[in-house]
Amino acid sequence: MSGRTAVTLFSGGRGGAGIVRGLLGTPGIDLTILVNGYDNGHSTGALRRYLPGMLGPSDFRKNLLVHLDDGDPRQAALRAVLEHRLPAGTTRERLGELTDAIGSPDGGTGPFPSLPPSAGAAIARDLTAFLRRLDSRPGGLDLTDCALGNLVLAGAYLRLGEDFNAAVRACARTFESPIRLLNVTNGENAFLVALKQDGRLLADEADIVAPQDTAAITDLFLLNVPLTPTCRAELAGRPAEEVRRALTRRRAAVSLNPEARDAIRDADLIVYGPGTPHSSLLPSYLTPGIADAIAESRATAKVFVVNKRDDHDVQGLSAPELAGLTLAYLGDPGNARATVTHVLSHRAPEAPPVPSDVAVSGVWAGARWLTADLEDPARPGAHCGPCTVRALAGIAGEAALARAR
Incomplete structure (x- = not known):
């Protein structure tokens, strides 16, 4: 080229x-x-339920770390923040202590000692925004196994007026990405559902990526709300065309991101x-x-x-x-x-x-x-x-x- x-x-x-x-x-x-942003795995799904309206951050987080070189201590520290998983039993207070360590003036202490000071300050700012939401809605999210990078994206989302695409741009700057990383849509919330040939549902993105039989997936739908267990039960066993019509009525309205x-x-x-x-x-x-x-x-x-x-x-x-x-x-x-x-x-x-x-x-x-x-x-x-x-x-x-x- x-x-x-x-x-x-x-x-x-x-x-x-x-x-x-x-x-x-x-x-x-x-x-x-x-x-x-339709990913809906275990901890990501929990985060999306806790923050209604927010898309899934996981695939954006994975793309934010692809350029980072583990041979460079500062880049390795940025990668470590993105991939760090909170251990079982993590409390709001423990996350607050980790946030303080990340934002310390010496460029990060604790598990991220080589973190660049400017990045540490930006990460701590966004985690603080997320901590404020935890304070206003305590007990609504189990922090166990949450990716810290997802929480940084969630905090940026909250700080920037619940604008998902703005959060992605802000985190790309924080993690020094040379890639122009874009959400395909304008950030409208939607939930992914698949329909198999025989009318069976894969009720969310996590089901779609999971082991399954060889029956073909024939349709994908972006829904405005996730399917409830009651709705899943009502649709179970119905003919494929009937399920297709029911899901079509629940379609989310999404639009193309101009960028x-x-x-x-x-x-x-x-x-x-x-x-x-x-x-x-x-x-x-x-x-x-x-x-x-x-x-x-x-x-x-x-x-x-x-x-x-x-x-x-x-x-x-x-x-x-x-x-x-x-x-x-x-x-x-x-x-x-x-x-x-x-x-x-x-x-x-x-x-x-x-x-x-x-x-x-x-x-x-x-x-x-x-x-x-x-x-x-x-x-x-x-x-x-x-x-x-x-x-x-x-x-x-x-x-x-x-x-x-």
Whole structure:
């Protein structure tokens, strides 16, 4: 890649971390990562219930630490804050003591002695905002196993007038992120639900990522309120179409973040990154207006990177079927709008299979299909950042030349 190259990557939490590090290590890259906030795991779900209206912070937290180098003591301290889990029995008072230690003038004491003073002050400011909420609503949240970084994001959310996107921007500054990290929406609260082929519900994001049978997920919904146990019981056993209608009536109204729209339109390269499809990636594509922004983008290449291995939510799907899900959720099932110009898949027996006709022709649904060795030898199952970025650079360069002819 020559000159400055604007890359916009659709991502989840850790699935694209190797690729992100590879992009950050490439000179001339201006990287934007687009993430949704529908995560609802154990401690994250508890935090969202405690702060009604707030999206899930976990995937944003994971992207805030991807650039941090454990070999640099100050960066290692920033990472430690983001990943620190509060032990069982943590009280409001104990969290207050930890906050005081982080904000101490010498740049952090206790478990984070190398924390930069400016970052420590900003982190303590946001944790203090969260502590004030605990004081006003005591007993509503078990702090056990809460990620401290999630609480920093929650405190920034409260401090900034319950503006989730502003909280993400503020924390990106605090943790010195070189990435432009954006929520795909304007911050409207929504809850992710999936419907299986036989009408069974996966009632939240945590269910979607959990082990499950091989029955296909056919629909995703963003709801304005979480499904209650009573509602789940009422829908259990009903025909799929009846459940679909009931969930459609509960849809949340979400809107495209203008910054995300501009990052898509102004990208030179769009990457649909790897990750758990039905929790991390496909929900982002439900955002109204996002498909049009992709169609209007100046990007010469729009590359779908195939997962290296199966996830629970897409067991047994081939690589073309995975790419087809992205097209379907972006409203372009036949790829008539060139939503995907290239597909990049890993060459290995454990990777989602590529049909022989696709492998031989190198073409699928009007898109170029490329297969390469993309595995990180040090982390089996993960993408090798430099290898994948080299492949992406080759795709982008070839596409730019083709457009210039």
